[in-house]
Amino acid sequence: MGTIATSFKAKKVHLINERYQIQEKLGEGSFGVVFNGLDTKKNERVAIKLEVRTGSLLAKEWHTYKLLRNAVGFPKVRWFGQIMPFYDVIVMDLLGKNLGELFRECGNRFSIKTVLILADQMISRLEYLHNMNIVHRDIKPENFVMGLGNTRNTLYLVDFGLSKRFRDSYTNQHISFRDGKNLTGTARYASINTHQGIEATRRDELESVGYVMIYFLRGSLPWQGITKKLCKKQRHTKIGEIKRDMKLDDLCRQCPKELIRYISYCRNLEFTEKPDYTSLRQMFRDLLKNLGHEYNYDYEWSEKGSGNSYLSTFPCNYNKDVVTWL
Template sequence: MPRGKAGTAAPARKPRAPKGPKLPAPFTRGTVLQDLRKKQWKLGDEVGKGGFGLIYLASEDLGSPMTSTAEHVIKIEPHSNGPLFCELHFYQRVSRPEMIDNWVKSKKLKYLGVPKYIAHGMHQRDKENYRFMIMPRFGTDLQKIFEGCGKQFSKETVLALGLRMLDALEYLHENGYVHADIKASNILLGFSSKQQQPDQVYLVDYGLALKYSPDGSHKPYKEDPRKAHDGTIEFTSTDAHKGVAPSRRGDMEILAFCMLQWLCGKLPWEDNLLDKDYVANSKIKYMKDIPSLTRACFRKGEMQDEISKFLTLVSKLGYEEKPDYNKYRALFHEGLKKLGVKDEWKLNLPIAGAPLKKGIKRKSELGAEASSPKKTAVEKVRGTPKGHATAGSRQSTPKLSAKPRQGTPKTTRGRGTPKVSSPRVHTGINGEAVTSPRKSPTKVQTVKSPVKSPAKGSISKPSSTRRKVKRSKAPKVDACVQTSPR
């Protein structure tokens, strides 16, 4: 940079742009991409977006119009990015269809929850190069289902999910890889015959997948503060918090944390995820004392023998030790047997339409729970105590207007005018003006309409007539590939 004239400072340098993956500009619907085997694929609608790039529906039938029932997707990222490049190498080495089919046959499985590699290629647009990969389409992710049912799965569902994840992880480990980022948002429902498969789950997103024995021998245990806390903070292993390379032990520990959250709803260290050292120290402390961990998660004293035993076995694993997958399976099978479950392949996930909690009886509300926003502060439905909204519930209820009905006199209080009990106007959670009656010692079971002001000096009584409100039907759940930012 040349120096400025005498008495003047040299111009400041422009700051460098932060390094990291960048998203490509959207691709036009109908764009045709050609993979390395010269097979062409037509792009449909965008169905996902991550830190690496975009995901589109894809069809190999170029002559027919694109529909929302396409059974393939294409991941696209700029060639300068890296996540999809790493994931692509994993798929080519581990997820070839013949490899997965042979494993399923040898282990006598119904399916394996690992996606199959289909094809990949390069594409140029506006003098910029892009990398893409074709893979099977999947349904919604487990995280959305978990949140939609009140953040708690039944023990039956958790043990069945644990079995399917054990199958997938054993396959990865036997082929020299670890996943390192197991979580509900990376577990997707299957998709086949133009619809979701509620009893199939697949472990996806191999951007952090790593070979734990690149030269035939396991990587040594070595802590590196520069790599500390890699992965998803609430689930990542205690080794990852210390900067140690991912291992099979780490995958088992992450799976145990996931199953624990699915059972109890919230992990003890989730109250302060911004403090990574606090999270790390909490996990290290609890993994040395499993009974204290289960007590912190299940404060009502529920018996959770299977997850407690699983955590205990995982806590005793050596860094380079091979997990005893069959022992873990036997533990989960025993738990399912106690529950009277005969078919371990049935997940019994609480997907759209299932009630969130006891006491909710309206059929019109059950179908809308997955898509409606939080209740306003004055929604009063049958089964809700004391006429107050339950925080976080997803019932569909009508919006109430603060504007009085035509013909209803406006109640004012001037000098010498006695105080009259009338509806209060305030702002609901969603920002709209709503009305609610003044506090009453009795429970409110129905939505009341505003009433006319009574005679001077008298106390108003709510009308016994119910308001007729047209309720909208819940939208259908669109099965598509879901992605989440890392």
């Protein structure tokens, strides 16, 4: 995927859609590269994601973002199209750091207060997404991102390249049970059912949030570090076996008992069953209050003074006719 970024070096290219300038590379995933950019007409920072047009993942992601455009905690898409002519491009609101980055900056451990406030928002994002008949299918810290400026306290859910409809939006007919599927998403946070080849639905996303919470509280998960001598499929199988065989008391050691209740609840949901999002959020809000904390967005990184403003002062190399690629 690095060839996308490399192919633009030392080139001069017309502005995307005559207004969006690509600047520094911010990161890349399995399917695309994300750049810091500038909306030259509004003089606002944007994120620009490029993908080689070998599939329809970015177009699919664009359609998902359109469905979510009026919701809190989902970035707004400003433009989608093609350039050069082999790349799909999506331009959206620029956000801050993802939770994986912030976790590492905080010494691979979040406080219980930070985790509970994040959990409340993670569950809310999934509730809205599921109400729109979509499952994300790759819940992990890197796909939860903090906002910038006035939205710096808001948690965003991003990257819908693997998302899928689990229910018909007109008939409300749920997809049928299927097994024998390959694991989709990130094995570290995948549900036991997903490891067993069962189609992912709402219950599996919430179970994944539980593993993210445990990871943040403990600093690691017991199935990390599976030997690299195993092939990918063997590693996935081994991780699934550890998740299935480990007692929840051991998995949630050093975590509040509410995590045991949460994971147990998610694992016992039926394939088509709607989770009780409200009760799950309330359980964690009650725990926050009982521990003597306020829901005031005083995150771990806020206390350390790192903030989320690291993208707010990028230099602009704007020329109305061309972009100099860095």
